Amino acid sequence: MDFDTIMEKAYEEYFDGLAEGEEALSFSEFKQALSSSGKSNG
Structure with a gap:
């Protein structure tokens, strides 16, 4: 996996882990x- 792919996966996990209503x-x-x-x- 390249760096961008890793970053995209990390961002998806971050996004999924956001609290309700959190920006x-x-x-x-x-x-x-x-x-x-x-x-x-x-």
Whole structure:
């Protein structure tokens, strides 16, 4: 599997796991959040 396929699967799982009424990130926001998750925000 290539990176994009892995990201798409992870996004699907994220999307399925959202709480009812919780606002979802867009796919690009999701990828950005994952790639910056190792850094502190703020």
